[in-house]
Amino acid sequence: xxxxxxxxxxRTIHTAFMMSFMVMLIVFGFASAYVEKKVIWLxxxxxxPISVVCMFFYFLQMPTxxxxxxxxxxxxxxxxxxxFLIVELESGVSVFSALKNISKNFExxxxxxxxxxxxxSVGTTLEGAINEAVDQVPSxxxxxxxxxxxxxxxxxxxxxxxxxxxxxxxxxxxxxxxxEYGRKLNPLAMFYMLIAVILPTLGITLLTIMTLFMGINLxxxxxxxxxxxxxxxxxxxxxxxxxxxxxxxx
Numbered sequence: 001x002x003x004x005x006x007x008x009x010x011r012t013i014h015t016a017f018m019m020s021f022m023v024m025l026i027v028f029g030f031a032s033a034y035v036e037k038k039v040i041w042l043x044x045x046x047x048x049p050i051s052v053v054c055m056f057f058y059f060l061q062m063p064t065x066x067x068x069x070x071x072x073x074x075x076x077x078x079x080x081x082x083x084f085l086i087v088e089l090e091s092g093v094s095v096f097s098a099l100k101n102i103s104k105n106f107e108x109x110x111x112x113x114x115x116x117x118x119x120x121s122v123g124t125t126l127e128g129a130i131n132e133a134v135d136q137v138p139s140x141x142x143x144x145x146x147x148x149x150x151x152x153x154x155x156x157x158x159x160x161x162x163x164x165x166x167x168x169x170x171x172x173x174x175x176x177x178x179x180e181y182g183r184k185l186n187p188l189a190m191f192y193m194l195i196a197v198i199l200p201t202l203g204i205t206l207l208t209i210m211t212l213f214m215g216i217n218l219x220x221x222x223x224x225x226x227x228x229x230x231x232x233x234x235x236x237x238x239x240x241x242x243x244x245x246x247x248x249x250x
Contacts, residue, residue: 020052
């Protein structure tokens with residue numbers, strides 16, 4: 001980040017207050033035409049601090065979410081980058097030149113190798129630059145490849161054979177992730193059809209019939225709340241499915 005941890009917390013608190021204020025303002029604007037002002041002010045007074053706390057902890061997780069996105073982006077390219085590195089080394093290219101070529105041919109993974117190349121260019125040893133990168137990369141898969149390169153440089157052993165073993169292990173792990181994702185999709189699809197499609201459709205139909213017989217008046221506010229809940233459920237299911245998808249580029 002471009003600022004310190006303390007500054008990030010301050011910005012998060014400020015953002016939480018501003019977002020909570022906007023939410024309460026929208027709630028006040030929509031509910032003022034249908035609910036008494038005393039009830040609205042009570043909801044605002046109770047909901048505002050709760051909203052601030054929820055918003056604060058949500059935005060506090062933004063660095064972690066960004067790291068997770070970077071990890072997925074790196075894992076999509078890591079197998080191809082590892083195989084590219086093996087081909088380069090087998091063709092007689094030096095380790096530094098192979099890392100430099102990776103930085104030019106891969107968008108996400110290449111950024112981390114570009115940092116290694118730049119550090120070596122300004123005087124840092126290749127082993128030292130790789131060890132520094134190990135502490136910064138968000139992907140365990142990329143970290144294992146860098147560890148193997150650093151260990152081979154330190155011991156003077158052949159890089160290609162152990163590096164090929166690491167890449168093959170990553171391929172098998174990705175195959176296991178794909179198989180597990182396939183098993184997860186079946187129950188997720190069933191719950192999606194039940195909770196997000198069948199239950200809302202039948203529920204709204206039954207609610208309409210019940211309100212007609214019971215003489216209850218459904219206002220626009222009630223329908224908007226139901227619509228918001230349905231939209232939230234749809235969003236949650238999509239988020240769960242996307243988060244469950246393995247970070248693999250086919």
